[in-house]
Amino acid sequence: MLVSIYRYNPEVDTKPSMQEYEVDLPEGKDLMVLDVLALVKEQDASVAYRRSCREGVCGSDGMNINGTNGLACITPLSAVGGPANKLVLRPLPGLPVIRDLVVDMAIFYQQFEKVQPYLINDAPAPAIERLQTPEDRAKLDGLYECILCACCSTNCPSFWWNPDKFIGPAGLLQAYRFLADSRDTATEERLSDLDDPFSVFRCRGIMNCVAVCPKGLNPTRAIGHIRSMLISQGT
Amino acid sequence: MVTNATSFSRSGLSDWIIQRFSAVILAAYTLFILAVLGATPELDYESWRAVFSQNSVRLFSIISLFALCGHTWVGMWTVGTDYLTGRQLGGKGTFIRLIYQSFCVLLIAVYLLWGIQIFWGS
Numbered sequence: 001m002l003v004s005i006y007r008y009n010p011e012v013d014t015k016p017s018m019q020e021y022e023v024d025l026p027e028g029k030d031l032m033v034l035d036v037l038a039l040v041k042e043q044d045a046s047v048a049y050r051r052s053c054r055e056g057v058c059g060s061d062g063m064n065i066n067g068t069n070g071l072a073c074i075t076p077l078s079a080v081g082g083p084a085n086k087l088v089l090r091p092l093p094g095l096p097v098i099r100d101l102v103v104d105m106a107i108f109y110q111q112f113e114k115v116q117p118y119l120i121n122d123a124p125a126p127a128i129e130r131l132q133t134p135e136d137r138a139k140l141d142g143l144y145e146c147i148l149c150a151c152c153s154t155n156c157p158s159f160w161w162n163p164d165k166f167i168g169p170a171g172l173l174q175a176y177r178f179l180a181d182s183r184d185t186a187t188e189e190r191l192s193d194l195d196d197p198f199s200v201f202r203c204r205g206i207m208n209c210v211a212v213c214p215k216g217l218n219p220t221r222a223i224g225h226i227r228s229m230l231i232s233q234g235t
Numbered sequence: 236m237v238t239n240a241t242s243f244s245r246s247g248l249s250d251w252i253i254q255r256f257s258a259v260i261l262a263a264y265t266l267f268i269l270a271v272l273g274a275t276p277e278l279d280y281e282s283w284r285a286v287f288s289q290n291s292v293r294l295f296s297i298i299s300l301f302a303l304c305g306h307t308w309v310g311m312w313t314v315g316t317d318y319l320t321g322r323q324l325g326g327k328g329t330f331i332r333l334i335y336q337s338f339c340v341l342l343i344a345v346y347l348l349w350g351i352q353i354f355w356g357s
Binding site for chain 1: 249250
């Protein structure tokens with residue numbers, strides 16, 4: 001299989017380039033993209049990429065695989081689109097490249113930090129724990145599972161054009177996760193912080209985020225819920 | 236909270252509501268004009284003038300004109316702040332965006348005042 005990889009080392013290269021590798025795949029096995037990268041690394045140890053848990057939990061190996069963002073460790077070759085027998089790997093689009101497939105995620109984390117992704121409750125802490133009904137707990141399903149791999153936000157044109165102002169689908173999913181939490185008491189403040197023309201309303205609902213989320217989550221639906229809450233509070 | 240001085244209403248929610256509400260008005264006006272065209276197979280100057288000499292049609296037209304202008308500004312502002320920025324164009328981005336925004340405001344003002352004159356004059 002021909003594997004074409006985006007190569008860029010800012011200390012040496014003046015501009016990025018694509019480098020091709022011919023990789024022999026074992027017969028009768030449907031390898032994950034990350035396994036193919038490991039085979040490439042055996043040929044050329046200088047290829048840089050992030051990886052850790054290799055089972056879709058840590059979110060380290062988000063990359064652009066034949067034009068679609070995904071996690072290399074849980075994307076089997078059989079599920080990769082594009083031309084057969086060719087694999088094109090690029091870093092997540094829209095973020096500065098540190099080296100090869102490794103991107104600088106600082107701006108992505110800054111947007112995440114903006115939504116105060118932690119429980120805010122001004123009532124005195126109870127002796128054991130803050131209880132929640134099973135119905136209220138169920139509202140957090142589909143929200144808390146995000147692993148911050150950045151596949152969604154870096155597939156979103158609104159985030160490409162305004163990564164410093166638009167929170168992006170990953171951050172907004174977390175914003176709604178705390179807006180929907182029955183134990184959180186800062187709902188009004190959270191909503192007021194989001195009511196500007198960029199933070200939420202740059203979402204144009206094209207659903208690229210939904211199409212690529214490796215965990216099958218739906219940030220567009222969460223953004224719709226935030227919008228409904230803003231309408232209830234602000235009109 | 237990201238502040239912005241040039242968006243239509245400073246509030247993302249208001250801009251969003253204005254854009255949706257004006258879209259409904261413009262859709263209704265489009266259907267109305269199509270219905271007029273459909274109901275008048277031989278459209279000449281006199282019949283066209285008769286339609287627009289009714290106060291209700293003039294009022295509907297002017298409301299639609301206001302809706303069009305609000306809708307246009309929200310949309311053009313969004314396009315400008317997506318593509319005409321320092322991030323996309325380098326150091327001159329803000330200057331280019333302000334020129335573009337001034338041009339849009341001026342053009343919208345001309346269309347609005349000229350349109351009111353056409354609908355409400357003579």
